[in-house]
Amino acid sequence: MIEVNHVSFRYETAPWVLKDVSLAIEEGERVALVGPSGYGKSTLAKIIAGYLQPLEGEVLWEGKPLPQYGYCPVQLVYQHPEKALNPRWKMKLSLAESGVSDPRILQELGIQQQWLERWPNELSGGELQRFCVVRALGEKTRFLIADEMSTMLDAMNQAHIWRFLLRHAAEKKMGMISITHNLYLAEQVADRIIDVPSINRIQVKAENL
Numbered sequence: 533m534i535e536v537n538h539v540s541f542r543y544e545t546a547p548w549v550l551k552d553v554s555l556a557i558e559e560g561e562r563v564a565l566v567g568p569s570g571y572g573k574s575t576l577a578k579i580i581a582g583y584l585q586p587l588e589g590e591v592l593w594e595g596k597p598l599p600q601y602g603y604c605p606v607q608l609v610y611q612h613p614e615k616a617l618n619p620r621w622k623m624k625l626s627l628a629e630s631g632v633s634d635p636r637i638l639q640e641l642g643i644q645q646q647w648l649e650r651w652p653n654e655l656s657g658g659e660l661q662r663f664c665v666v667r668a669l670g671e672k673t674r675f676l677i678a679d680e681m682s683t684m685l686d687a688m689n690q691a692h693i694w695r696f697l698l699r700h701a702a703e704k705k706m707g708m709i710s711i712t713h714n715l716y717l718a719e720q721v722a723d724r725i726i727d728v729p730s731i732n733r734i735q736v737k738a739e740n741l
């Protein structure tokens with residue numbers, strides 16, 4: 533179970549992005565975080581995955597803070613795969629570093645053997661995103677956060693990746709947190725939809741919406 537308890541966050545001296553945010557997500561649950569731009573959905577995702585530390589409050593995983601070393605059971609896949617991969621590593625090295633080698637996952641995500649010999653800039657955004665998804669699916673992953681993961685993919689590739697992920701999540705009893713502006717997608721992939729503005733006590737200026 534993930535518990536977000538009274539979390540507040542701001543970037544340096546900028547206004548608060550998250551204020552007194554609390555939520556709980558059960559083991560294996562699939563939730564969607566929705567809301568307009570600027571309400572801190574991506575920031576919350578990074579805090580839940582341990583990439584950012586809250587300035588107030590805490591995030592607990594099974595009653596304890598996320599482990600600081602070793603494999604993180606909460607993995608995050610971003611909207612921009614090119615920013616998530618080391619440009620100086622061939623794809624096979626990025627894959628090896630993640631420790632995920634299950635050939636069935638590679639096959640189900642349509643990753644071709646020849647892609648492994650390429651550099652990130654020699655693959656399309658959709659092809660790179662498949663690698664980012666694989667990298668996040670280690671045996672110890674208990675929650676996957678998909679932050680606008682499929683926004684830059686065409687409809688067919690979106691459907692392919694989501695179908696695979698939902699099947700994988702059900703098999704492994706892995707929870708998912710999906711962040712999307714697409715309410716239709718949220719309803720398809722989540723059991724529960726959380727409206728972030730309703731749990732975040734910030735005031736967002738109209739020009740930022």
Ligand SMILES: Nc1ncnc2c1ncn2[C@@H]1O[C@H](COP(=O)(O)OP(=O)(O)OP(=O)(O)O)[C@@H](O)[C@H]1O
Pocket residue numbers: 543546549567568569570571572573574575576740
């Ligand atoms: N690294 C950063 N440094 C400073 N400000 C940031 C940083 N990242 C995000 N922000 C600001 O924090 C606020 C919340 O951003 P965030 O990306 O979390 O919102 P969001 O709800 O995910 O938006 P969107 O739906 O457009 O992706 C925005 O005003 C954004 O400009």
